[in-house]
Amino acid sequence: xxxxxxxxxxxxxxxxxxxxxxxxxxxxxxxxxxxxxxxxxxxxxxxxxxxxxxxxxxxxxxxxxxxxxxxxxxxxxxxxxxxxxxxxxxxxxxxxxxxxxxxxxxxxxxxxxxxxxxxxxxxxxxxxxxxxxxxxxxxxxxxxxxxxxxxxxxxxxxxxxxxxxxxxxxxxxxxxxxxxxxxxxxxxxxxxxxxxxxxxxxxxxxxxxxxxxxxxxxxxxxxxxxxxxxxxxxxxxxxxxxxxxx
Numbered sequence: 286x287x288x289x290x291x292x293x294x295x296x297x298x299x300x301x302x303x304x305x306x307x308x309x310x311x312x313x314x315x316x317x318x319x320x321x322x323x324x325x326x327x328x329x330x331x332x333x334x335x336x337x338x339x340x341x342x343x344x345x346x347x348x349x350x351x352x353x354x355x356x357x358x359x360x361x362x363x364x365x366x367x368x369x370x371x372x373x374x375x376x377x378x379x380x381x382x383x384x385x386x387x388x389x390x391x392x393x394x395x396x397x398x399x400x401x402x403x404x405x406x407x408x409x410x411x412x413x414x415x416x417x418x419x420x421x422x423x424x425x426x427x428x429x430x431x432x433x434x435x436x437x438x439x440x441x442x443x444x445x446x447x448x449x450x451x452x453x454x455x456x457x458x459x460x461x462x463x464x465x466x467x468x469x470x471x472x473x474x475x476x477x478x479x480x481x482x483x484x485x486x487x488x489x490x491x492x493x494x495x496x497x498x499x500x501x502x503x504x505x506x507x508x509x510x511x512x513x514x515x516x517x518x519x520x521x522x523x524x525x526x527x528x529x530x531x
Contacts, residue, residue: 288530288531289496289499289500289505289506289507289508289531290330290331290485290506290507290508291329291330291496291507291508291509291527291528291531292329292330292331292332292333292485292507292508292509292510293324293329293332293333293509293510293511293514293515293527294332294333294335294487294509294510294511295317295320295332295333295334295335295511295515296311296334296335296336296337296511297317297334297335297336297337297346297350297366298311298336298337298338299338300317300347300350301313301314301315301316301317302314302315302316302317302320302515303337304463304511304512304515304516305337305462305463305511306462306463306464307459307460307462307463307464308337308415308430308431308459308462311337314515314523315523315525317334317350317354318353318354318357320515320525321354321357321358322357323525324358324360324525324527325357325358325359325360327525327526327527328360328527329360329527330360331360331361331362331363331383332354332358332360332361332362332363333362333363333364333365333386333455333509334346334350334351334354334362334363334364334365334366335364335365335366335386335413336364336365336366336367337366337430338366338430339366339367340366340367340388340389340390340428340429340430341429341430341432342367343367344367345366345367345368345369345373346364346365346366346367346368346377348376348377348380351364351377351380351381351382352380352381354381354382355380355381355382356381358381361383361384362381362382362383362384363382363383363384363385363386363411364377364382364384364385364386365385365386365387365388365411365413367389368385368386368387368390369390369397371400371401371404371405374401374404374405374409375405378405378409383409384408384409384410384411384452384453385401385409385410385411386411386412386413386455387401387410387411387412387413388412388413388414388415388428389428389429389433391412391446391451392426392428392433392435392437392442393428395445395446395449396449398410398412398446398449398450398451399449399450401450402449402450402451402452403450406452407450407451407452407482408452408453409452410450410451410452410453411451411452411453411454411455411485412446412451412453412454412455413454413455413457413487414426414439414442414443414446414454414455414456414457414476415427415428415431415457415459416439416456416457416458416459416469416472417431417458417459417460418460419434422434423438424438424439424472425437425438425439426438426439426442427459431459439456439472439475439476440475440476440479443456443476443479443480443484444479444480446480447480447481447482451482452482452483453482453483453484453485453507454476454480454482454483454484454485455484455485455487455509456472456473456476456484456485456486456487456488457487457488458472458487458488458489459488460488461488461489462488462489462511463511463512464489464491465489465490465491465492465512465513465516466489466491467489467490467491467495467498468486468488468489468490468495468498468499468503468505469488469489470498470499470502470503473486473499473503473504473505474502474503474504477503477504477505477506478504483506483507484504484505484506484507485505485506485507485508485509486499486503486505486507486508486509487509487510487511489510490508490509490510490512490513491510491512491513492513493528493531495510495513496508496510496528496531497531500531508531513526514526514527
């Protein structure tokens with residue numbers, strides 16, 4: 286088995302780096318470009334940047350920031366936030382990103398994923414599936430920063446996204462976001478077994494043992510996290526880190 290990719294997911298709010306817990310209470314972490322410089326030195330496999338307010342504010346992630354990241358990053362990176370057009374994807378790729386991450390508009394308009402994959406290739410298109418329970422309705426796929434529930438279960442939406450041409454699925458547990466108590470292994474396993482494209486686990490990892498569990502029990506192709514790469518110790522002091530190996 287190939288070593289899974291280990292991927293820091295960095296959240297943006299008003300061009301600053303923040304970290305959330307259950308998609309709430311964003312805490313300022315620092316400057317995103319400084320973080321890129323540190324992850325360069327630590328030789329991270331790749332990075333993901335997500336603008337957490339873009340879809341709710343009906344705008345896209347800052348292209349200037351994407352250009353700045355592209356000029357600094359030594360590793361591949363993906364960006365997401367408010368992407369709703371082929372023109373935006375084209376501009377983001379031109380600015381230096383290897384991939385785009387689409388969430389809200391994939392739920393609103395699944396056919397857009399087919400258009401994007403046909404235009405730019407499946408390897409350029411990742412879909413992030415945000416998941417949490419909805420009262421009386423079970424586990425659902427959510428959009429707009431976890432504020433809007435869809436009718437899709439995570440498994441049926443993952444299958445649909447593969448059918449439409451997505452090259453990768455990021456499966457994220459909203460309820461485990463920032464908790465650092467481990468991934469939702471059963472959820473990751475269900476998605477991994479439902480699709481043939483790469484699956485990236487996100488939401489809940491707090492240490493290397495959690496990463497290993499995501500790969501060995503969840504069958505994830507990539508292991509993503511936020512808190513474990515930016516926090517240190519029980520008081521969650523800000524310190525950017527990256528494991529040498531798992």
